[in-house]
Amino acid sequence: MDKLSVGLLGFGTVGTGVVHLLTNEQEKFRQQTGTQILINKILVKDPDKIRKIDQYNQLLTTEPSDIVDNPEIDIVIEVMGGIEESRKHIHTALKNKKHVITANKDLMALHGSELLQAAANQGCDLYYEASVGGGIPILRGLTDGLAADRIKKLIGIVNGTTNYILSKMSHHSVSYEEVLQEAQSLGFAESDPSSDVEGLDAARKMVILSHLAYSIPVTLDDVVVEGITHVAEEDILYSKKLGYTIKLVGIAELDNGEIDVRVAPTLLPTNHPLASVDNEYNAIYVYGHSVGETMFYGPGAGELPTAIAVVSDLISVAKNMKHGINGQHIFLPQNEKKLKPADSIESQYFLRLHVKDEPGALSKITGLFNEQEMSLQKVIQEPIVSKKLAEVVIITHTTNQQRFEQIYQLLADLDVVIDVKSNYRVEGMN
Amino acid sequence: MDKLSVGLLGFGTVGTGVVHLLTNEQEKFRQQTGTQILINKILVKDPDKIRKIDQYNQLLTTEPSDIVDNPEIDIVIEVMGGIEESRKHIHTALKNKKHVITANKDLMALHGSELLQAAANQGCDLYYEASVGGGIPILRGLTDGLAADRIKKLIGIVNGTTNYILSKMSHHSVSYEEVLQEAQSLGFAESDPSSDVEGLDAARKMVILSHLAYSIPVTLDDVVVEGITHVAEEDILYSKKLGYTIKLVGIAELDNGEIDVRVAPTLLPTNHPLASVDNEYNAIYVYGHSVGETMFYGPGAGELPTAIAVVSDLISVAKNMKHGINGQHIFLPQNEKKLKPADSIESQYFLRLHVKDEPGALSKITGLFNEQEMSLQKVIQEPIVSKKLAEVVIITHTTNQQRFEQIYQLLADLDVVIDVKSNYRVEGMN
Structure with a gap:
């Protein structure tokens, strides 16, 4: 195995970051994995678009099967987003015994169990570190670093847009509407910000975290979701007076075998480590029965941070291939789901x-x-x-x-x- | 492989935590590893001492070779501390093809490369997550989670005793001597606190972190070390006035292939995430070329947090045994050491x-x-x-x-x- 061939589905922000790393860090990755990682094809919508990186123009394709059915390709990296199309492509790739890495939280939150099961059946890897917390290695933190512990509670600031908005509201005493406009003009918020500001994006990430922390098949419907659109300046002012900061957090809590998962604007004491996680940063605070309190902090999004998570997954896949143990690290929820009553x-x-x-x-x-x-x-x-x-x-x-x-x-x-x-x-x- | 047999060298604080977890979480670990993990022998100095856990009294031994030369034992956990004896025992265990887990920062800082090389030669695992940052999975964070990135700087609060002392001095405006006495009476500082307060403990941890972050064979002699014994109340007061907090941090920085590693009381802006890491908590702040800034935070010591790191390593060893890939995850420094000139x-x-x-x-x-x-x-x-x-x-x-x-x-x-x-x-x- 002196060469590994990678196909990318998507060449947007994260895709560009991945291509950038694979181009500039070839030698580093060869040292780490003992193999050369080469880009074979990149799926795009418009091959004629002007791109930041243009040296791969001859590898661009608009035909998914050039990647997912391509016998030359060992590993498929899905960074196109969306749900149904990417779900279909990943299934095809797995059927063709390709290992898959995805950064797609929406897909993993909705169809993670199904895709992971398919990967396990095929003896393929399916890694998705980039789907939660961008560059923060939180999924590995839960499955490996804290493997020995029982988690009792997770509190996560897992959406950068809303954290940016609430931070600005808090530090500059401006209204939600004003900050949202500013965030949109700076590119920190989408022109349709509803999935962020209504808490849905955070809810999806909490589904993924709950699977790994508790091995319980929580679905999006189980998550109680409240966004930040109604958070008033007065709420923030009074919270401050009382010694608190308002953050949009996801909370997943297990107690007596009963789970509760929710996303809502929540008051945190100003001396809590999560309270000083500002702007577009993310952090996941983990309460373990034995370990006590740990926190994983870092950039929750962005071209290169997210690409680091994707390529770290790629290095894991390459090492697994070298050792012939692909498909052995798939976590499927093992425990029964009982929701906590009110x-x-x-x-x-x-x-x-x-x-x-x-x-x-x-x-x-x-x-x-x-x-x-x-x-x-x-x-x-x-x-x-x-x-x-x-x-x-x-x-x-x-x-x-x-x-x-x-x-x-x-x-x-x-x-x-x-x-x-x-x-x-x-x-x-x- | 339906059973794994573990021998413990040491039954102090961390050893007790490990035994506690192995006793109470058998079923969880069996689910995770597909095998039953059993304690075979525990090396102690005094078998007659009254212990918190007494159900293993018949497994106690004062003879190291009952463990390191015992053909029944698959994995040796070294939690006895010290240097020369534990070094000898680990070498013998590796020679006998036993996998080793250690929590011993002193040993790994001084003889890590030698022991890791021995393990690699024998095809054995040697894990040491517990040696830095107690329950914080920082070693895995560097080797797996951020594998794709190039680290440019690490700043670590890696010694709980000094962080406790400086936190108290800062929050209660008391002198170093007063807080040290209080810390000693509460058990947060040793009766001879010199290795902590003079920065040596932190320096050892920075050696270990530097190996993993930069793959450079830094030794303890390369680390410039300054402790906290001379930090005056006035220093803390003026720092506060100017918007800073004084912390004992380790800094390891790589720039143009030149490395600088030091431990010293250092001013951090009060809004820096490390500034609010208080009391006995530890945190490692990582600056990556691509990922930007991430932080790993948690309890830096303690019976159960440290035991979680040891047993998470044990789960990794058990999985590696199942897949027949022991000794494949050993990181030995690959890069040349050039120290940064003043x-x-x-x-x-x-x-x-x-x-x-x-x-x-x-x-x-x-x-x-x-x-x-x-x-x-x-x-x-x-x-x-x-x-x-x-x-x-x-x-x-x-x-x-x-x-x-x-x-x-x-x-x-x-x-x-x-x-x-x-x-x-x-x-x-x-």
């Missing part, structure tokens, strides 16, 4: 209310909590003179979701409460 | 001076920097009324070490300068 999902909560500016209003509110035997950790009341009302911000002690929802309803119905403006979970205290 | 080691510097409280003193000092064409980023002058002198604190712009040493000498010789109290590098700005 009355055992525990958390602290942040509430921001608009209340009538009249004597006894606050006392009615705290009275309700007292009556319901839910204790409060912090309370702020401030008048909003211009609107002739008062703003009350509350952080509860730990309670369960069911109890919280009951009290939320009672609060909303209270005569002195004009509106419950927002509520978020508070994490990272334990 | 005139190409670049950094910013912090200086704290005691100067005569007389008109024109500061101007003489800044005049000297001006004359020497070294520009200053920040200057503070404050009187110390009780001592009738003034304190001047300076942060320079980036310069090279040779130039800095020249200017340091000129400063010390200046008639208005009573004493240069301290000087540290300032890192993490690029």
Whole structure:
């Protein structure tokens, strides 16, 4: 095996990064794998487009089967994105006994188990480190580095766009709309940002992480998802006053064999390591039964960081080929899925209310909590003179979701409460 | 291979953690490796000592050859510490074709290359994830997760004792001596803390990290080491005023094929992710040419975190045995060692001076920097009324070490300068 032949599906941002590395670091990779890695074909939509790298123009094709059915090609790298087409191509590649590397979180979140099973059946590798956390080697961290431990909780900042927006809102006191526009003009947010800002992208990554951390076949439908479009400047301001930062995090928690996975804007104490993960950076915070707390931090996206994850996978595949052990490192969920019921999902909560500016209003509110035997950790009341009302911000002690929802309803119905403006979970205290 | 037999050299803190995991997580490890992992013998000094775990008392031995020459044993776990004895035992174990896992940073820093070469010759595994960063999977991060990248710089908080001391000094404004005493009484520092507080422990870990990150055979003699015993409360106070935190960090930097490795108290900007790594936590910050900046964070020591690293290695060895690829993952330094000369080691510097409280003193000092064409980023002058002198604190712009040493000498010789109290590098700005 003195040469390995690679076909790329896609030549966009990540594809360009991969080609860049394979071109400039040939000698390094040859040293590491004992073999030369050569690009054979690259699938593109438009072969005539002007590209940053033009030395491979004679390898471009618009015909997928030039790659997935090409007997010369050993390894297929899928960096085209999308779901149905890439799913089909990967199945064909596996059927033809090609090893596959993908950076496609959408695909792996929706059809990961099916594709991994197909790879295992064929004795092929299917690696996807780049699908979560860009250049952060978090999937290997979970499957190898922390292999001996039982994970009890993961908290991840796994979407760069929303972290950029919330960081800017927090550091510069500007509104969601303003930052979104700026992020779009800088290329940090897509022109249609909905999959990012509504939390779907993060949810997909949490599905992938949950499979590896817990070996449980969580699906996207199991993930409770809340985006950041309704996060107000006031929420951020009051959080700061109380010593917290609002981040869009994914949380996957296993307790007594029951799992809960959610994505939502969440308050973290400002001294929590995740609270200082800013802008487009990602980080995954792992709570292990034995190891305690570890964190993996780095760039969550970008041409070269993501390409590093893809090519590190490629090096693993090449080594596996050398040792004849392809398809042996595939993790398929082994454990049964039991979702955690609302009355055992525990958390602290942040509430921001608009209340009538009249004597006894606050006392009615705290009275309700007292009556319901839910204790409060912090309370702020401030008048909003211009609107002739008062703003009350509350952080509860730990309670369960069911109890919280009951009290939320009672609060909303209270005569002195004009509106419950927002509520978020508070994490990272334990 | 339905059973694997393990012998432990040592039954102290880490050994107890390993035995705990192997006892309580048998079923999990059997699922992961397809084999049952059984403890065969445990080497101890005193078999009659009362232990936390007493169910293995009949497996205790005081005779090393019961383990390293025992044909029943497949894998030897060295958690006894020390250097010459453990080195001898590991050589014997390898000679007898046993795979070895060690948590011994001192041994790996001094004799790693020799032991790894012996393991490679025998076709045996030698893993040592636990030797750096306790439960943080940093060695795998460098060799697998970031395999495709070229590392240009590592900054590591790799010693928990000194990080605990500096954190407490910084957060509670107490002296080094007071915190050291407290740390000793709490068990965070040894009764003879010299190897920690003088930076030697961190230096050993930097040797191991440098081997893996750069594939260069750095030795302990190549590491410039400065401990924390002279870090004054004033240094910490002025650093804070200027927006920095002092941490004992190891820095390993490769540039133009030239390497520099050092351990020293260093200023980091307070918003740098390493600055908020507090108390006994460790973190390794990695600058890759392509990946950019990543960080691995977690508990740097402790019974169970360290045991997780050891047993994760054990799972790797078991999988390698299943696939018949032991000894294939040994990294021996491949590149030539060229140390960076002082005139190409670049950094910013912090200086704290005691100067005569007389008109024109500061101007003489800044005049000297001006004359020497070294520009200053920040200057503070404050009187110390009780001592009738003034304190001047300076942060320079980036310069090279040779130039800095020249200017340091000129400063010390200046008639208005009573004493240069301290000087540290300032890192993490690029």
